[in-house]
Amino acid sequence: METLSRKPFQGVLNIIRFNWHFYVFAVMIVFLFGVSLIFLPVHFHWITATFGILIITTTLLSLGVSYYIYDYSTIYSLNWLQDFRIGTGTRLININAGFDETSHILAKKYPSASLRVFDFYDPQKHTEVSIKRARKAYPAYPNTIQVDTSALPLEAGTADYILAIFAAHEIRDKQERVAFLKQVNESLNATGRVLILEHLRDLPNFIAYNIGFLHFYSKAEWKSDFASAGLVLTDEIAITPFLALFILSKNNGTTS
Template sequence: MERVERTACQGLINIIRFNWHFYLLSILFIVAGLFFRQLIPVQVLLVLIILSTLLSLGVSWYIYDGSGLYHLRWLDELPVSTGQRIINIHAGFDETSHFLQQKYPGAELQVFDFYDPLKHTEISIERARKAYAPYPGTQIIRTTAVPLPVASAHVIFLFLAAHEIRKEEERCRFFEQLHHSLQENGKIIVLEHLRDTRNFIAYNIGFLHFFSGSTWKRTFAAAQLIIGKEMKITPFLSAFILEKNGITS
């Protein structure tokens, strides 16, 4: 398979490309504010909007382009042997399968996509799906029916995807299925932004789309999964290394 590399500023460009309507509205608001600034004292608000937009773009560049996130070196301690089955599950936009296959060339990679246009109505995901072809062999699934046999997976990856399962009951049921599909020494890797102070500063009210650490821990516990390790990939991204209850690292 041909080696895939990310281009410079690819993450930042994609964010602007898929969410251009938000930035257009911000620009229009700023222009309107400047035009009517003699009638309405909005200078402070305009400065806050400009600073907030620049901050969110700067943080996004750091996370998705500057931090080396997609080099996957933070997974160097994860043992994956030739022939083992690894699963990558995403919610409509897959930026990681090619890199997982490159990192674990001897593993058997299977990719699942639980995107549902009736549930996931964000225009940004729809634009991303049109811009990027799916990884070869990607299988469309439902979160309520993950097609994995019991004890069949060595590692399951969920990169910035699980938060799209908005209903807690559905999310718990989804992770219960993943629990049953794991081998006894298997791992589930969940990468997410958290609804915390750092992400609020970076993304303003956009941080409400994320879940808090306590919410994730409640979900994992309900699925009888334990957190073998929790680590910060960047100050804005947390990775949970999950194991079957009773298995220790």
């Protein structure tokens, strides 16, 4: 399925654009390693060259994987939602952490659904410079509601689907994350679903992002959070080897 409203290489170019300081630092380190070859004894050259090659390789690998995930794959076609009954009047909540690439796609894909968009970005808590740059580059979806993770403006039992796409991991404090998920649980209706799409702190993401994978949470950590919030994990789908889609309910029903 064709990805809606995405430009070629948009994902990987955004990563470079919003995290350019990392790439400048990597280039500087490799340059210094190269210069050091002039001054170091020959028997140290292999050490310097090895570290330089390692930095270049890991950087290119992370960009290649990012291209595969965010540009080559079809995650932004949202075809992984096709098994869910999203139609006229469906109460659909999309929650982001300051950078929203999916609400406009959802609006085009499901024009008859009742879409509400929440943004829990708090500059006091979420201090990553990449998010600040992204917010400057991309305006918020129209009528996005700024919310606090501890106070979602939703009535209990009213939401059909609540989505958090690459967002929930930005809540770094476990207690705050569980409290957020409890609110999501309370807002969900009896047959509704919560859909959380995330990278995991696992081997594929370690290979792809090196120590950057520590920014994500393990599957065990997510399951602990879900259980603490009273959510039931009804299914888990691998969206590429690097992404996990958690499908959650407030009961053991199978209707989607």
